[in-house]
Structures are given as C-alpha cells and as structure tokens.
Amino acid sequence: MSEEQIKSLEKQFEARIARDEKIEPKDWMPEKYRKTHIRQISQHAHSEIVGMLPEGNWITRAPSLRRKVALLAKVQDEAGHGLYLYSACETLGISREELYEQLHTGKAKYSSIFNYPTVTWADMGAIGWLVDGAAIINQVPLCSTSYGPYARAMIRVCKEESFHQRQGFEIMLKLANGSPEQKDMAQDALNRWWWPSLMMLGPTDAESVHTEQSMKWKLKRKSNDDLRQQFIDQTVPQAELLGLTIPDEDLKWNEEKGCYDFGEIDWDEFWQVVKGHGPCNKKRMQDRVGAWEGGAWVRDAAMAYADKQQDKKEKQAV
C-alpha cells in the first residue's frame, strides 16, 4: 500500500471512531492502534492474573467460611477477567503464548499495586475497597472504548467487579466496628494501601505520555488526574463512615472547587515499583512463572490425550 493510501485509510479510520463506530478485529486499523491496544489490553489482563497472587495468600486463612467463599469467588472472577481480556487481546493477532512470554520475561507490565505485600486479613478488606474501587473508576469508561472486543470484555468485567468492592468494604466495616485491635488492623491496612491506590490511577497528566492519542481512540475518556480526584471524592466519605482516618494531613474539603485537596504523592516510590524495585516484584514473578512451568506437564498431557482420542476416532471412521 502506498503512503498516500495509508493516510487516507487512517483518516477514514479516525472519522469512524469520532462517529462512535466500533472497530472490530478484521477491520483495517493503523499499526499504532493495534500495538497500543495490545499493550494496554495485555497489561490489563496481566494485572488480573498477577492480582490473584496477593489475595490467594489469604484464602486458606480467611476467618470464616462466609469470608472464604467470597474471597475464593473474587479470585476466581479475577482469573475469568484475565481470560476475557487475553482473548480480546488475541483478536489483534498476538498469541496467548507470546502474551505470557512478555509477562514472564518482564517485557510487559502489570499494575504496580500487586507488588505490595498482604500482611494481615484487613488487607483483603482494603484491597477490595480501595484497589477494586480505583480499578472500577479506571474501567467503567472503558466499557465504551472504540475496540469492540475490549469494550465487550470490560462490560462483563465491570458487571462483576462491584461485588468485589462491596465484599472488601464489608470486611473493613466489620473490623472497624470490632475490638480495638481489629480497628487498629483496619487503620493500618488503610495507611498502607491508600497511597499506592492513588498511584494506581497513573502518573499526573503532565507526566502521562499516552493521554492525547488514547483520548482520541477512546482508550481513555478522562485524564489520570480527573480519575484520581473522582476516587478521592468518593472514598473520603466512606472512610468517615468506617470511622477510619485517611493518612494524609493535607486532605481537606475545598469549598470553592467542590472537591477535596490532597497531599503530594510520592512519585519516586511509584517509579521505583514500576521499575521492579517494589517489595514483592520478584516474588510475584517467581510465583507466576513457577505456576506456569509447574503446570507444563499437565498441559502437555491434556494435549497428548486429546490427540490420541482424535487418532482413535479417525481410525474407527476408516
């Protein structure tokens, strides 16, 4: 194709998105659109998969059967969300094996929040309430993104996600109204998860490299700073309801702007964790790669069995 033809196709393509038309897998798309979507959707899928690890830690230690079935169901949902997203990503012409390879070699990123440890039961509450809360704010606008398979996967994900946040909040509520030790545990979890949750919504607009193009493609519908503000404004009253204190001395209601002012985020910490120096980066990848490699013989055996059955069927047919 000549450069001129590509330019004209690109123009038509941008116009389709501007008209709110969806792009489907076999449609022509600019290479950059394909690459950006593979990057974002796979990053999202990897986050769901790695996100199971910090919570998996507490399934066997859940304080009651009620909590255990809920946590188990939540972790299973995350596996499901990872799978919806991987298959959406594969429609862009990349194989599942390549996607795993990128995760396992560190070429692809996943959400940095999962590189923090889950040291007490209250962390299950804080993750559901704050981490899933921030994830929902990030994800809801993606239900109307331009790439059809991604938008459809996000609609399913968002439908299932609200149970995650509610179960987390319920855990916090129970602890916050429990013994002084339990309340301390809830406060401690909030202290540790608050700032990383704010970081989850991404670098500040001034630092964000992909925003403009992503807005055009509806991969992003609101800027990181707007999403962060929305998260803070909705979460502060919930903390008050719990009787817990958000660990930010500069947090206060700004009457004039009609939203909360908040303190400086430690972006050095954010970039350190992104670059692999968070408290659990190595452990997460070890566990993930270990599970994949440890399961190889099962996958091979299942395939060998399937091939054998197929052979048998064919021989019988002759």
Next chain:
Amino acid sequence: MKKNWPLWEVFVRSKNGLEHRHFGSLHAADEQMALENARDVYTRRSEGVSIWVVESKHITASNPENNGELFEPAHDKVYRHPTFYDLPDEVKHM
C-alpha cells in the same frame, strides 16, 4: 513435544427461547475441556442454560474489505420494506 492448546469460540444461550450468542473465546485441549472451561469462564453467575463450543479454525468469516460488494446491493432495494408501498389511510393495519 510442544503443542499449544487450540482456540475455541464460545456461544451461550442465556435462556430457552433465545438464540445462542457469541460470548468470547478460550483455549482448551479438546471439546470436552472447552465445554467445561466455557462453563467456568463465561457462566459463573447463571448466564446460560446451554453452551456451544467450536474450534475457531472452523469458522469462515467474511472480510470487511468486501463489505461493499457483499452488503451494499441491499441498500437500493427499498421495495423490500413495507414503507415502500403507498396505501390509503383508510387501510388501517397492514
């Protein structure tokens, strides 16, 4: 021996009376595993009463580049729609 699990497309009937609808895809070694995985991945909240799985390589799809010759001929056949026909108002329901 290294062979990856093939890709399957999943169709789910959400309740009797409705058609099966494409829900997504997944990897599985054979059709039985594809059905079981489809149940776990796509119907965790009673979303279906029946599942079809078909290996993706068996699906033949039209190419959007040919949409013109495939679908445009229908655009100028307005006489296939009831509103094309002029009837007096006295004919109330037809």
